[in-house]
Amino acid sequence: MTKSGIAGRNDGRIALYLLAAPLGLLAATLILPIVSAVNISLHDIRVIGSDGPFSGADNYVAILSDAVFWRSLGNSVVWVLGNSLVQTVLALTAALVLNQKFPGVKIARIWIILTWIIPTVVVVIIWRWLLSPSGGMINPLLIQLGIIDRPVGFFANGPMAFSTLIAINSWRWFPFVAVMLLAALQRIPGDLYEAAAVDGAGPLRRFREITWPLLQPTLLVLTVMGTLLSFNVFDVIWLLTAGGPAGATQTLPVLIYETAFKAYRMGEAAAMSVIASLLMIGLALALLKMLAPKETGR
Amino acid sequence: MKRGPIGWIALIAGLAVLAALVLVPIYLVASSSFKLPREIINRVPSWFPKSFTLQHYQKLLATSDFPTYFGNSVLVSSVSALLTVVLATLAGYAFFRLEFRGRDALYRAVMVAYAFPSIVILIPIYLMFAKAGLIDTRAALVIVNVTFALPFSIWMMRTFFASLPKELEEAASIDGAGLAATAWYILIPLLGPGLASIAIFAFVSAWTEYLFASVLILSDAKRTLPVGLSGIIGQYQIDWGLLLAGATLSVVPVVIFFAFVGRWFVSGLTEGAVK
Numbered sequence: 001m002t003k004s005g006i007a008g009r010n011d012g013r014i015a016l017y018l019l020a021a022p023l024g025l026l027a028a029t030l031i032l033p034i035v036s037a038v039n040i041s042l043h044d045i046r047v048i049g050s051d052g053p054f055s056g057a058d059n060y061v062a063i064l065s066d067a068v069f070w071r072s073l074g075n076s077v078v079w080v081l082g083n084s085l086v087q088t089v090l091a092l093t094a095a096l097v098l099n100q101k102f103p104g105v106k107i108a109r110i111w112i113i114l115t116w117i118i119p120t121v122v123v124v125i126i127w128r129w130l131l132s133p134s135g136g137m138i139n140p141l142l143i144q145l146g147i148i149d150r151p152v153g154f155f156a157n158g159p160m161a162f163s164t165l166i167a168i169n170s171w172r173w174f175p176f177v178a179v180m181l182l183a184a185l186q187r188i189p190g191d192l193y194e195a196a197a198v199d200g201a202g203p204l205r206r207f208r209e210i211t212w213p214l215l216q217p218t219l220l221v222l223t224v225m226g227t228l229l230s231f232n233v234f235d236v237i238w239l240l241t242a243g244g245p246a247g248a249t250q251t252l253p254v255l256i257y258e259t260a261f262k263a264y265r266m267g268e269a270a271a272m273s274v275i276a277s278l279l280m281i282g283l284a285l286a287l288l289k290m291l292a293p294k295e296t297g298r
Numbered sequence: 299m300k301r302g303p304i305g306w307i308a309l310i311a312g313l314a315v316l317a318a319l320v321l322v323p324i325y326l327v328a329s330s331s332f333k334l335p336r337e338i339i340n341r342v343p344s345w346f347p348k349s350f351t352l353q354h355y356q357k358l359l360a361t362s363d364f365p366t367y368f369g370n371s372v373l374v375s376s377v378s379a380l381l382t383v384v385l386a387t388l389a390g391y392a393f394f395r396l397e398f399r400g401r402d403a404l405y406r407a408v409m410v411a412y413a414f415p416s417i418v419i420l421i422p423i424y425l426m427f428a429k430a431g432l433i434d435t436r437a438a439l440v441i442v443n444v445t446f447a448l449p450f451s452i453w454m455m456r457t458f459f460a461s462l463p464k465e466l467e468e469a470a471s472i473d474g475a476g477l478a479a480t481a482w483y484i485l486i487p488l489l490g491p492g493l494a495s496i497a498i499f500a501f502v503s504a505w506t507e508y509l510f511a512s513v514l515i516l517s518d519a520k521r522t523l524p525v526g527l528s529g530i531i532g533q534y535q536i537d538w539g540l541l542l543a544g545a546t547l548s549v550v551p552v553v554i555f556f557a558f559v560g561r562w563f564v565s566g567l568t569e570g571a572v573k
Contacts, residue, residue, distance in 0.1 A: 011396040014477065018396075022389040022448060023404065029445040030411040033422035040421060090319075097312035100301075108313070110560045115320055117552045119506040121524040122545040125531070126327050129538055137326060137343040175320065179564055203305075232415050235508035239528055253417040260421050261513060273418035280415055 041271035059271035072255040083230040086170040091177035099185040120235040158248025184218035224287045331542035354543035367526030375504040378443035382500035390455030412449035434516040447500035458492030494559040495566030
């Protein structure tokens with residue numbers, strides 16, 4: 001085999017041509033802005049289009065001494081953990097169900113992802129309507145089932161609004177995770193289960209000793225992805241509660257958006273996003289490191 | 299493996315819960331969009347519309363800007379999907395078929411950049427686009443949407459190229475076919491399902507994108523569906539009929555699109571997830 005691939009072709013030069021457009025775009029719209037965010041965070045920019053005076057670490061000092069920033073960071077941590085937990089449990093259950101053989105399984109596997117393909121604003125309309133205390137269907141349903149005795153205000157107080165948002169966001173994302181878990185489940189050879197069944201292992205033991213260990217690498221990758229993705233979620237929160245009531249659902253992206261586009265403090269908002277990205281990268285690396293030894297063992 | 303009665307009950311219960319979770323809310327919205335306003339907010343909700351009206355759809359299409367938003371979304375999402383497919387295919391070929399120095403480092407850089415929170419680049423992008431005169435253009439949305447869809451699409455490409463035997467290209471090359479001819483006659487047809495999954499991923503991402511569309515677009519005539527619809531929420535004194543009709547119409551095109559290529563999308567996604 002020659003180093004240059006097929007029939008002595010000059011791979012390096014072809015790669016340059018092929019990658020120029022896609023990587024040029026990514027450099028201009030991902031890499032450059034990331035660098036630029038650091039630069040903006042060191043300036044006091046309050047007017048769009050002006051560069052603003054250099055202010056050193058002032059923005060960082062201002063943020064780190066602001067209780068609102070710390071509360072939003074805390075909210076983000078709870079948000080990410082809550083979403084990971086709910087989504088993983090729902091997705092794993094869904095994947096186990098869809099991994100069975102039954103008539104119509106192919107259609108079910110495709111259509112489970114329906115909640116992911118609809119726009120967030122539609123998700124928001126659906127749930128605002130279903131959960132509304134007047135005319136929504138969830139309250140009458142819960143009353144009929146005897147779970148509650150009078151209509152509940154799902155966005156009325158902080159903890160309630162926060163859990164409702166987590167439920168709605170998980171509803172939106174769990175099918176996406178479920179489909180990926182399903183793929184991992186289908187790679188587990190059927191003989192393993194046959195053999196275990198012959199040895200007299202029940203469904204629970206088969207799950208614990210075959211499914212669970214073999215599923216873990218995928219689960220970890222998805223946890224890393226899910227952490228990054230749910231940290232980023234802005235639209236569901238913004239459109240349903242706008243961070244309220246009283247800041248209870250104000251996660252970091254919501255605070256960054258408000259600081260930049262409501263208060264026009266671009267420098268401070270950029271500083272917050274720099275801190276947020278450092279935290280996310282740290283977290284992602286830590287999670288990936290946890291996962292690395294398991295992957296080489298496969 | 300044989301399933302006992304308990305297995306069947308568990309399976310049916312699981313499926314019922316999934317259906318209730320995913321399908322029922324969407325069904326309720328779609329069916330209620332045909333109800334008269336007083337039935338929509340009736341204290342005793344109805345599973346099947348007792349009244350039937352198209353008034354919400356008439357109002358939505360005739361008196362609101364919904365048709366404009368819809369057109370903008372179709373345009374932005376289709377162009378984004380097309381560009382993403384082209385760029386991801388080019389990058390995919392380079393990353394997974396060619397050998398060149400720095401390949402792995404470049405590939406890793408793309409993936410790491412993707413992990414940055416999108417809110418981080420919102421502010422710099424806004425300032426950059428303001429300088430470049432791209433604010434309030436649909437092109438700005440296409441650029442952003444392609445940027446967000448591209449890394450995941452390149453990642454999915456890996457699987458599709460891995461499923462194509464390299465010998466096919468070598469044979470074509472021996473037969474005297476150039477790279478372009480090989481790509482057009484051999485790679486593209488075989489990559490069809492993969493390209494369809496990338497197209498649908500990019501289309502759906504663009505169709506649902508809210509944050510950048512709300513910041514980069516200023517004029518009503520250029521708004522996309524998510525931002526336009528959220529404007530309608532506030533603009534009228536919550537007119538549920540109108541919103542439910544708008545929600546239904548925003549879902550229809552993706553559902554139709556998905557009905558044709560969803561099969562490939564799900565297999566593409568699942569293949570990509572495990573390799």
